[in-house]
Amino acid sequence: MKAVICTRYGPPDVLQFKEVEKPVPKENEILVEIRASAVTASDIFIRSSNIPLRMRIPMRIMLGIFKPRRKIIGLVFAGIVKSAGPETKRFAPGDEVYGMTGFHLGAYAEYTCIKEKDSTTGCVAIKPQNISFEEATSAVYGGSLAFQFMEKGRIRAKQNILIYGASGTSGVIAVQYGKYLGANVTAVCSGKHLDYVKSLGADNVIDYTNADTPDKDIKFDFILDSVGKAKKSRLKENCKKALSDTGIYASIDDGNLVLSSKRLDFLTGLIENGAIKPVVDKIYPLEEIVEAHRYVEKGHKMGGVAITIGR
Numbered sequence: 070m071k072a073v074i075c076t077r078y079g080p081p082d083v084l085q086f087k088e089v090e091k092p093v094p095k096e097n098e099i100l101v102e103i104r105a106s107a108v109t110a111s112d113i114f115i116r117s118s119n120i121p122l123r124m125r126i127p128m129r130i131m132l133g134i135f136k137p138r139r140k141i142i143g144l145v146f147a148g149i150v151k152s153a154g155p156e157t158k159r160f161a162p163g164d165e166v167y168g169m170t171g172f173h174l175g176a177y178a179e180y181t182c183i184k185e186k187d188s189t190t191g192c193v194a195i196k197p198q199n200i201s202f203e204e205a206t207s208a209v210y211g212g213s214l215a216f217q218f219m220e221k222g223r224i225r226a227k228q229n230i231l232i233y234g235a236s237g238t239s240g241v242i243a244v245q246y247g248k249y250l251g252a253n254v255t256a257v258c259s260g261k262h263l264d265y266v267k268s269l270g271a272d273n274v275i276d277y278t279n280a281d282t283p284d285k286d287i288k289f290d291f292i293l294d295s296v297g298k299a300k301k302s303r304l305k306e307n308c309k310k311a312l313s314d315t316g317i318y319a320s321i322d323d324g325n326l327v328l329s330s331k332r333l334d335f336l337t338g339l340i341e342n343g344a345i346k347p348v349v350d351k352i353y354p355l356e357e358i359v360e361a362h363r364y365v366e367k368g369h370k371m372g373g374v375a376i377t378i379g380r
């Protein structure tokens with residue numbers, strides 16, 4: 070099968086397009102023909118190993134000390150079940166699925182095997198019927214991150230919430246999920262993305278490139294930093310000061326991403342009933358993965374960047 074391999078940590082051109090052996094599913098696994106993957110913040114971390122110092126040693130232990138332990142990288146997939154091992158129950162050949170591969174990685178390829186039960190090596194669920202495979206890859210990553218960290222806020226209708234980094238893969242879903250919960254949503258992103266973020270439902274928008282403080286009249290019940298701790302600004306610090314006395318602040322970097330098919334089932338429902346619409350900035354074929362990584366590394370994509378495979 071065709072795949073992209075990464076035999077050392079480094080810049081985007083360490084990625085090589087290769088012919089490799091097709092995997093064979095174990096009894097508790099399904100074989101998925103991957104139709105789309107994505108270039109996520111996690112893929113950039115893994116390929117470059119440019120990981121914040123506090124996480125570098127544990128991440129290297131898990132991913133490979135001197136080079137990636139798993140040659141085929143790629144965290145996110147959407148595709149079609151080709152076969153299901155005898156111990157599996159949830160899926161049948163022909164099902165369209167989406168998910169993440171966790172520490173197993175392997176999504177930059179035409180096929181991958183994944184346990185049907187959630188584990189640190191993946192989670193998988195039925196893909197929403199009303200979106201493309203490419204859109205599904207943006208949804209699965211952004212939705213898993215946004216839901217996990219917004220659950221901390223116990224958000225209720227009419228509360229004021231702020232999404233810092235509203236144009237990223239998790240940010241675009243966080244804005245829409247906030248509206249679904251009935252909150253009044255303030256969204257922070259750069260000027261060129263303000264209109265789009267408004268079109269997703271944000272009630273107020275702030276351009277972090279030319280504002281240092283949020284509206285002085287608003288106190289926030291919940292703030293999600295959806296770009297992570299490495300991206301700092303005076304505005305972010307001032308937003309924290311605008312939390313209400315009982316307000317909750319969550320950074321997307323506080324705790325590991327949990328791979329949960331239950332969250333994906335919930336996401337599927339919200340996408341199918343139109344409450345959430347995944348956002349894809351650009352789509353590249355697998356052969357152009359180096360270009361895709363270069364684009365994402367610039368740090369200003371809008372929503373997700375997808376990779377089409379096998380078409």
Ligand SMILES: NC(=O)c1ccc[n+]([C@@H]2O[C@H](COP(=O)([O-])OP(=O)(O)OC[C@H]3O[C@@H](n4cnc5c(N)ncnc54)[C@H](OP(=O)(O)O)[C@@H]3O)[C@@H](O)[C@H]2O)c1
Pocket residue numbers: 109110111211214233234236237238239240257258259260262277295296297298299300301302321322323324325326327368369370371372
């Ligand atoms: N906890 C975990 O296990 C885990 C797992 C994966 C990822 N993460 C964290 O999640 C973060 C976000 O991932 P993601 O894929 O959702 O984001 P992303 O799509 O990579 O975010 C890109 C967005 O960040 C915005 N941005 C860039 N610099 C900014 C700044 N200084 N201030 C505000 N916004 C800025 C850009 O908006 P503009 O173009 O509008 O400027 C761009 O749209 C990662 O960076 C990582 O820290 C955590």
